Amino acid sequence: MNTRDSLRERHTSIHSNDQLSTLTSSNLLVCLFTSPPDGPQRPSVSVSPSAEMLEGGSVTLTCSADANPAASYTWYKAHRTSDPHLLSKEPQLVFSSIQSSDSGNYSCTAENQLGRKTSDFISIDVKYGPQRPSVSVSPSAEMLEGDSVTLTCSTDANPAASYTWYKEEGTSDPHLLKPGWGRRTSDFISIDVNVSETTF
Numbered sequence: 001m002n003t004r005d006s007l008r009e010r011h012t013s014i015h016s017n018d019q020l021s022t023l024t025s026s027n028l029l030v031c032l033f034t035s036p037p038d039g040p041q042r043p044s045v046s047v048s049p050s051a052e053m054l055e056g057g058s059v060t061l062t063c064s065a066d067a068n069p070a071a072s073y074t075w076y077k078a079h080r081t082s083d084p085h086l087l088s089k090e091p092q093l094v095f096s097s098i099q100s101s102d103s104g105n106y107s108c109t110a111e112n113q114l115g116r117k118t119s120d121f122i123s124i125d126v127k128y129g130p131q132r133p134s135v136s137v138s139p140s141a142e143m144l145e146g147d148s149v150t151l152t153c154s155t156d157a158n159p160a161a162s163y164t165w166y167k168e169e170g171t172s173d174p175h176l177l178k179p180g181w182g183r184r185t186s187d188f189i190s191i192d193v194n195v196s197e198t199t200f
Helices: 003-026
Strands: 044-048 059-064 072-077 085-088 092-095 104-112 115-118 122-124 134-138 150-154
Touching: 044 104, 044 122, 059 072, 059 104, 059 122
Parallel strands: none
Antiparallel strands: 044 059, 059 092, 072 085, 072 104, 104 115, 104 122, 134 150
């Protein structure tokens, strides 16, 4: 085989391969799969941060659901004496400085042209330190020596507060317990006891 024949065969081989490649590519079947339109699935709700929520902190609730076309979202807060209150029409409900009044049960709905679904309720429990305590006296009438008297200390706190009583003395200073996030001190209350004299 001379050099010309060798080149001709090589050219034919390459040409044949090109034809095969062209033939193969012309018979490719391209399939594109798309999900059929569907209403939303039941939404799920996530909370960030998932740790304990302290008053004044930032909290974000996120609602998500599979749907085609994409769902729109609405947030509600449950109320005992009325229908749920609409809060937002965004996927996320953001509390930049959450307050004790924000505690409660929340739900979201996901909706598109093909349906609407509502999530389960999620409970938000905001922790906060005690407010300044108040002290009440019972009975509030005149106190006589030997009578039964009850002093009641109360405050608003979550979790519930524990209480400590102090009596003002000349040698002690109850204000050594400095107020902080988890501690508050009431004003002093004065107790006057009338001592009755008995004549024999």
